[in-house]
Amino acid sequence: MTGSQTPPSFQLAYVPGVTPTKWVRIWHERLPDVPLTLVQVSAAEACGVLRDGGADAGFVRLPVDGADLSAIPLYAETTVVVVPKDHVVAAVDEVSAEELADEIVLHPLDDTLGWERPPGLPAKDRPATTADAVELVAAGVGLLIVPQSLARLYHRKDLTYRTLSDAPESRVALSWPQEKTTDLVEDFIGIVRGRTVNSTRGRAPAADRQPKKAKRPEGDGARRKPAGGKPAAGKAGRAGKPGSGRGGKPGKGGQGSKGGKPRRRS
Template structure:
C-alpha cells in the first residue's frame, strides 16, 4: 500500500485541530470531504485513528502514533521537493538557520567568498522550529541551541554560554550579582520549564507557572517580563542582544550553560556542508560568547 501524502496532510490538520469543522476550514475543504478522506485513510491503514463523542474528537493510540510519524514524513517530503527544485535551478542556494543572539556572519561570508557560484542565505529560527527547518529542507545547516531532538541529525559542538535570569528593572534582586535559581522561587517563570531542570527541582515550582501557552519568542518573553508578570531564563548572548532599560539580567550560578551546535540531516551531508562546518568551527571558539 502506498500512502497518499495529501491524505496524511488532511490527517495532520485534523490531529492538530481535533475539530472537523476547524480542520476543514484550514484545509479549504468541505467538512464531508474531509470526513471521507479520513475514513479512506483508516481503511487503508486498517486502524481507527479518531474517536468522536459528545465530548469532541480525540486521537486513538494508533492515531497518536501516525501523527508522530506523519509530521516527520511530510517534513521529509517537503525537504525532498525543495532540494530537487534547488538542484534544477541554475544558481545553487545554501541556507543557514540561526537562533536569536547568534551572529553567524563570519561563517556565511566565508562560504560566500569561497563559493561564488553559491547563493548563501540565512533564516532566523526559534525554539519552535529550529529542528523543523532542517527536516523540511528550508535550511541546509542550522546553528541550534540545545537540547533538541537529535533523531536523524548530526551535530558538532561549537561553544557553550551561561544563562541569565531577566527580571523587571524594579525587581528586588535587580542590581545584585549572580543568584541561584532558587532565589527566584517565589516568582513566575514565563516559559516552559522543560529546558530548565534546575527550576523543576525546586519544591513547589508547579505553583509558579506563567500563562498557558508559555511565551515562545524572545520578544514576547521580554514584554511579559517588563510588564512585571514574572521572569525568564535566557542565554547570555540573547539577553545582551535584546538589552533594554526596563529589564535587568542576573547571572545564574547553578543553571547549566546553554550549548550551541551546528546541525544537519545525517543522510544529506555534502562536501559544502563539510566546508561550512570548518568555517563555523573557526568562527566560534569553545566556551566563548559570540560577538
C-alpha cells in the same frame, strides 16, 4: 551548464540568540560564487526545517531531536535572570536559584533550557514565547530565566539581567541531515571549525593553489664572502708560502726562520 541545472546555493538556518555573521562573512570570502541565504527559525522548529529540506544546515540548540541529524557542539551559554532595573536582584552581580524561591518566575512555551520547572513560584499561565515573557517582566508580573544571548536579543531599557549560578546551560550546535552531507555542508563545517582556506576540500582560490617557486641552488661562483669583502687574517696566514710568518711574508734569518735560504743539495 544546461537549462535543467540550477546554480549551487546554500541555506543556513539559525535560532534566536545565535549570530552567524562571522561565519557568513568567511563563506562569502571563500565561495563568492555560491549565494548563502539565512533562514531564521524558532528553537522548536529548527530540526523540522532541516529534515524537510528548508535549510542545508543550521545553528540549533541541543539536544537535537533524532539520530538522523548530525551535530557539532560549538559552545555553551551563561544562564541569566531578567529583572526590572529597580528589582533587588539588580543590586548584585550573581544570584542563585534558591534566592529566587519567593519570586514568580515565568516559564515560556519556547523555553530553551530544558527543565520541567524553573525555580521560584510558577505564574498562572505560561507565556507563548520568550518575547512575550520579556514584556511581562517589564510589566512587573514576574522574572525570566534565559540564555544570555536571548536576554541581549530582547533587551529593553527598563530591564537588566544577572548571572544565575546554579542553572542549566543552553548549548548551541551546528546540525544538518546526516544523509545530506554535501560538499557545501562540508565547506561550511570547515569554516565553523576554523579550518584554513587550503584545508577546505579543495576550494582554495586559484592564487592560493599556485605552486611555490623552488629556491635556486647556489653555484660554485655564488659562495658567500666573509663580512667586509676581505679574507680573514688567520686564513691568509695559513695560505702563505713555506717558511712564511703570520702575515704570509717570507721569514728573515734570525727571526721566524732557522736557516734562511734552504741549502742546495749536490
